[in-house]
Amino acid sequence: MKKLMIGNQAIARGAYEAGVTVAAAYPGTPSTEIVDGFSKFEGVYAEWSPNEKVALEVGFGASLGGARTLVTMKHVGVNVAADPLYTMSYTGVTGGVVLVSADDPGMHSSQNEQDNRGYGKFAKLLVIEPSDSQEALDFTREAFDLSEEFDSPVMLRVTTRLCHSQSLVEEGVKQDVPLKEYKKNEAKYVMLPGFARLRHIEVEKRMDRLRDYVETSPLNRVEWGDRSIGIITSGIPYQYIKEVLPEASVLKLATVNPLPEKLIRDFAAKVEKLYVIEELEPVIEEQLKAWGLDVTGKDLLPIIGEYSPELLEQVLVGRTAEPPYTLEGSIPGRPPLLCPGCPHRAVFHILNKKKLTVAGDIGCYTLGALKPLGAMDSTLCMGASIGTAMGMEKARGIEGSRKTVAVIGDSTFIHSGITPLIDVVYNQGNTTVIILDNSTTAMTGHQDHPGTGVTIQKAEAPKLDLEAMVKAIGIRRVTAVDPINIKELEKVIMEELAFEGPSVIIAVRPCALIDSNKYPPLVVEKDKCKACKACIKIGCTGMYWVEEEKLAYINPDLCIGCGLCVEICKFDAVVERAVM
Amino acid sequence: MSANTTNILIVGVGGQGTLLASRVLAQAAMDLGHDVKVSEIHGMAQRGGSVVSQVRYGPQVFSPIIKMGEADVIMAFEKLEAARYLSYLRKDGLIVINTESIDPLPVMSGADVYPENLEQKIAAVVPNTVIMDASGIAEECGNIKAANIVMVGRVGKALQMSKDSLAQAIKTLVPSKAIDINLRALDAGWDFMD
Ligand SMILES: Cc1ncc(C[n+]2csc(CCOP(=O)(O)OP(=O)(O)O)c2C)c(N)n1
Numbered sequence: 001m002k003k004l005m006i007g008n009q010a011i012a013r014g015a016y017e018a019g020v021t022v023a024a025a026y027p028g029t030p031s032t033e034i035v036d037g038f039s040k041f042e043g044v045y046a047e048w049s050p051n052e053k054v055a056l057e058v059g060f061g062a063s064l065g066g067a068r069t070l071v072t073m074k075h076v077g078v079n080v081a082a083d084p085l086y087t088m089s090y091t092g093v094t095g096g097v098v099l100v101s102a103d104d105p106g107m108h109s110s111q112n113e114q115d116n117r118g119y120g121k122f123a124k125l126l127v128i129e130p131s132d133s134q135e136a137l138d139f140t141r142e143a144f145d146l147s148e149e150f151d152s153p154v155m156l157r158v159t160t161r162l163c164h165s166q167s168l169v170e171e172g173v174k175q176d177v178p179l180k181e182y183k184k185n186e187a188k189y190v191m192l193p194g195f196a197r198l199r200h201i202e203v204e205k206r207m208d209r210l211r212d213y214v215e216t217s218p219l220n221r222v223e224w225g226d227r228s229i230g231i232i233t234s235g236i237p238y239q240y241i242k243e244v245l246p247e248a249s250v251l252k253l254a255t256v257n258p259l260p261e262k263l264i265r266d267f268a269a270k271v272e273k274l275y276v277i278e279e280l281e282p283v284i285e286e287q288l289k290a291w292g293l294d295v296t297g298k299d300l301l302p303i304i305g306e307y308s309p310e311l312l313e314q315v316l317v318g319r320t321a322e323p324p325y326t327l328e329g330s331i332p333g334r335p336p337l338l339c340p341g342c343p344h345r346a347v348f349h350i351l352n353k354k355k356l357t358v359a360g361d362i363g364c365y366t367l368g369a370l371k372p373l374g375a376m377d378s379t380l381c382m383g384a385s386i387g388t389a390m391g392m393e394k395a396r397g398i399e400g401s402r403k404t405v406a407v408i409g410d411s412t413f414i415h416s417g418i419t420p421l422i423d424v425v426y427n428q429g430n431t432t433v434i435i436l437d438n439s440t441t442a443m444t445g446h447q448d449h450p451g452t453g454v455t456i457q458k459a460e461a462p463k464l465d466l467e468a469m470v471k472a473i474g475i476r477r478v479t480a481v482d483p484i485n486i487k488e489l490e491k492v493i494m495e496e497l498a499f500e501g502p503s504v505i506i507a508v509r510p511c512a513l514i515d516s517n518k519y520p521p522l523v524v525e526k527d528k529c530k531a532c533k534a535c536i537k538i539g540c541t542g543m544y545w546v547e548e549e550k551l552a553y554i555n556p557d558l559c560i561g562c563g564l565c566v567e568i569c570k571f572d573a574v575v576e577r578a579v580m
Numbered sequence: 581m582s583a584n585t586t587n588i589l590i591v592g593v594g595g596q597g598t599l600l601a602s603r604v605l606a607q608a609a610m611d612l613g614h615d616v617k618v619s620e621i622h623g624m625a626q627r628g629g630s631v632v633s634q635v636r637y638g639p640q641v642f643s644p645i646i647k648m649g650e651a652d653v654i655m656a657f658e659k660l661e662a663a664r665y666l667s668y669l670r671k672d673g674l675i676v677i678n679t680e681s682i683d684p685l686p687v688m689s690g691a692d693v694y695p696e697n698l699e700q701k702i703a704a705v706v707p708n709t710v711i712m713d714a715s716g717i718a719e720e721c722g723n724i725k726a727a728n729i730v731m732v733g734r735v736g737k738a739l740q741m742s743k744d745s746l747a748q749a750i751k752t753l754v755p756s757k758a759i760d761i762n763l764r765a766l767d768a769g770w771d772f773m774d
Contacts, residue, residue, distance in 0.1 A: 004607060004616060032622075132617075164622050165617060165618060166618035166620070167618075168610065236644075309647045310647045323667030324669065325667070327702065331660060331664050332687050332692040332694065333684065334664075335629060335684070336627040336628055337627060337685050339627065339628065370685070371685075371691075372689050445622065537689075541688065543688075544683055
């Protein structure tokens with residue numbers, strides 16, 4: 001019987017059926033559900049690694065140890081893992097390795113829109129792209145065979161719209177793949193220059209073999225139709241083409257690196273007008289142009305953003321969708337925001353109040369950049385906050401550093417915040433770092449990490465002691481505070497900024513969505529409220545302002561009783577419901 | 581798009597249960613032998629942002645997303661979101677609006693105002709508008725959070741889906757302690773008199 005599955009679940013299933021026994025990942029939208037789902041199968045090992053580089057290195061080791069191995073990450077995660085990746089292309093594999101790169105055209109939940117097919121080209125990997133959940137399962141399975149056949153990691157490139165779309169899937173039978181024998185082979189696995197030079201020759205030979213393979217790969221397919229238009233496409237845009245130009249001839253590519261030259265030339269010769277439809281970079285188009293083919297693509301369609309059926313219809317058919325019904329007037333936007341009771345809010349309230357310069361990082365707390373909190377000056381990539389604050393100090397001197405903090409989440413700190421903090425100690429910066437320890441990786445849906453003391457399979461694990469670790473690095477001043485206690489928080493921040501030398505403040509309070517402490521919802525006492533709106537200005541969705549009454553109200557369905565507004569109110573007007 | 585594909589656009593605010601509603605509808609459509617695709621949003625937008633999920637079913641479905649002007653049904657869990665996505669409704673399509681309003685940040689901070697009487701304004705241009713206090717009905721069923729399933733009941737009936745299939749889908753998708761409340765919510769939505 002067929003099942004409905006999101007693409008990510010289908011990938012997990014495909015890996016399981018292929019006999020994968022080890023999987024490693026760091027969470028990141030839109031990839032997170034893959035290894036999370038995989039971890040629930042019987043008899044497999046799965047882990048949340050501290051970051052993507054570690055995940056891929058664990059994958060390398062598991063493969064060397066003879067197991068089929070799945071490693072998944074979002075597109076920017078591959079940047080973090082790029083170092084082992086490029087050289088794994090040289091060593092090749094023992095057990096098959098599939099690296100899933102989940103790209104995010106349209107930046108639904110990302111800081112950039114990079115196209116990771118480019119990694120395939122530069123790291124010299126076979127890159128395969130599915131178009132729906134069934135293909136996600138089938139191609140994942142196939143990718144493990146191909147990885148072993150061509151002695152190389154294979155990249156499965158997917159996008160948000162595939163990862164998070166459900167379609168029908170027929171599950172297959174799980175293969176039992178015996179663990180491969182371990183044989184020491186330093187010429188293949190120790191990448192000293194002398195060995196690596198020889199491996200590079202193997203890589204180029206492999207590329208030749210892959211170029212032959214893709215010409216006849218059963219994963220690619222031609223769907224002949226009207227030959228006046230020929231479309232070369234892959235991934236999710238294939239589905240849009242089938243809606244918008246059902247009559248057209250289509251070359252549906254699954255192997256997007258290397259590209260099948262003969263197959264493409266043959267297709268091109270048989271159609272009148274040739275288009276390449278691909279989201280983001282003109283990866284396929286540029287190769288076709290380099291081969292001297294006359295092709296239309298990015299001259300009509302954008303490099304920026306996610307495609308949609310109406311966009312393709314407008315460009316290829318010349319038909320613009322006219323909405324049958326419209327309303328007059330504008331509709332206020334609804335940006336994402338910090339949840340009611342989010343402990344990050346208290347920290348950004350103080351940073352805003354003190355008008356500090358904030359080197360930010362990536363996580364839910366990046367929303368602290370938005371009004372009314374508006375307390376963030378930069379966000380680049382995971383772990384960047386601490387190095388950024390250090391660099392600003394080196395540029396502007398110690399006076400600047402007395403007004404600058406780095407703010408970083410607990411998961412992000414473990415991911416890539418430790419090495420820059422070592423830099424601060426070693427090169428004697430004065431950086432003040434605030435670690436927002438909400439005991440989870442909230443942004444991506446509450447995954448555990450080394451600081452939570454729980455594994456992906458919900459088993460107990462040694463809990464990383466952030467305070468002890470920071471001290472071990474050489475930070476002498478480490479203070480833990482509950483951020484809801486804003487007076488104490490403000491005092492500590494101001495003291496540490498004034499102090500000459502590095503310091504770390506750990507703001508400890510669980511994410512409101514996982515906090516097992518339950519506090520009763522609060523209420524505003526009407527006669528005590530002086531309409532100063534201080535509580536409204538913290539931007540909590542649990543509070544709202546009624547202009548006619550000049551009164552602040554608390555929504556009891558949303559308030560979780562964190563008490564931040566109690567701390568904020570100078571007139572003691574916010575109290576527990578029970579007190580009223 | 582193919583005339584025999586049914587397109588349902590589900591819009592709301594992160595945390596209102598659009599994902600569950602789309603999964604229940606999709607599962608029920610699948611049980612009736614249709615090809616089905618669902619597009620969901622996970623991640624950043626779920627943090628109180630505007631969210632949309634889409635369900636498409638029919639003999640063969642390609643795109644997981646619906647074109648503007650082609651939704652047979654819009655299920656709006658919140659009024660402002662109903663207005664935001666109105667352009668997706670096809671001519672003579674059905675829009676079901678929950679009367680709940682949730683102020684977005686620009687409104688809370690006073691930078692913008694929440695438009696008044698949105699549901700009436702929509703009803704004035706869309707002949708096939710259903711306005712329901714799904715949140716209130718859900719509260720009567722035992723939990724305000726079941727508003728999504730109240731709406732599923734109303735829409736499932738309009739689309740002549742099988743109520744048994746919807747109930748079955750709820751039983752497989754909802755945690756066991758919430759099944760009874762959600763089944764009551766399904767009934768209440770199914771029997772709702774406009
Ligand atoms: C290299 C990389 N990997 C993964 C992500 C996805 N991602 C964004 S923030 C984040 C972690 C957030 O956790 P934490 O720092 O604890 O902050 P919280 O969201 O809990 O406030 C992740 C995994 C990313 N943006 N970049």
